[in-house]
Amino acid sequence: MNHLILPAKLKLVAIVTIPFLMALLNSTNGLATRELEFERGSSLSFTVNTPADVGDTNVGDAVCDTDGNPGNGSQCTLRAAIQEVNAVAGTETISFDPNLNGATITLNSALPDLLSSVNIVGPGASLITIERSAAPGTPNFRILNIPSGLINVSISGLTLRNGKEDSDGGGIRNLGNLTITATNISGNSALSGGAIFSGEHSKLTVSNSEISGNRTIGGAGAGILGSGALTISDSTCIGVSRAGADPTGAVATSSRRSARPG
Numbered sequence: 001m002n003h004l005i006l007p008a009k010l011k012l013v014a015i016v017t018i019p020f021l022m023a024l025l026n027s028t029n030g031l032a033t034r035e036l037e038f039e040r041g042s043s044l045s046f047t048v049n050t051p052a053d054v055g056d057t058n059v060g061d062a063v064c065d066t067d068g069n070p071g072n073g074s075q076c077t078l079r080a081a082i083q084e085v086n087a088v089a090g091t092e093t094i095s096f097d098p099n100l101n102g103a104t105i106t107l108n109s110a111l112p113d114l115l116s117s118v119n120i121v122g123p124g125a126s127l128i129t130i131e132r133s134a135a136p137g138t139p140n141f142r143i144l145n146i147p148s149g150l151i152n153v154s155i156s157g158l159t160l161r162n163g164k165e166d167s168d169g170g171g172i173r174n175l176g177n178l179t180i181t182a183t184n185i186s187g188n189s190a191l192s193g194g195a196i197f198s199g200e201h202s203k204l205t206v207s208n209s210e211i212s213g214n215r216t217i218g219g220a221g222a223g224i225l226g227s228g229a230l231t232i233s234d235s236t237c238i239g240v241s242r243a244g245a246d247p248t249g250a251v252a253t254s255s256r257r258s259a260r261p262g
Ligand SMILES: [Ca+2]
Pocket: 056, 057, 058, 059, 060, 061, 062, 063, 064, 065, 084
């Protein structure tokens, strides 16, 4: 390493000035970082503590609460948590109160699309189920929709069931970057991509999960139809066709994707 030989006076100026400039730089960087964090939104966390399916009463206040009364604590539903997640940028977390273990969250209408990066952390596929209601007259809708290529979503430790969609992706439609871990996706149906449809420019990673008993209504991929990057590891993926007898379409990639591997 080369050392500059400076006159004594210049050395003194350097000793005094450089730490000052470094301190100023650090301070400016810190300010810039904090401003950036504010712009991006903080990493908020919401804990679902009721299986009810009602919306937040004051969306955007960073409090997941459905009864309009902050004085009695938060009555936080999955629907309300997603509404609050969508109200801020950044990467938020939705988790589930242990008191909900064993519960089924029954949806009577489609949840809001996921519009902000979020980690949805369940306690285990056998402990929390999120399902489209099986009641007669319930409209067709999928369980989760990720319509933007700009967001990252992870889902773990949940069962997603009984989604029904007239187009692609009965359980989940992913146009972003989706990671699914230790999750069971079953009993969903769609025109194609019975459990999951993942779009051409999207990324889907599935590990330690079971995708079974999903079906298509004439299209490909009774389990998964993936057109973008697709990684499946340590998972079971079994699909059934409309006839209920053909498991060959459990995972399908589009012909366009097949023609351009990698
Ligand atoms: Ca709120």
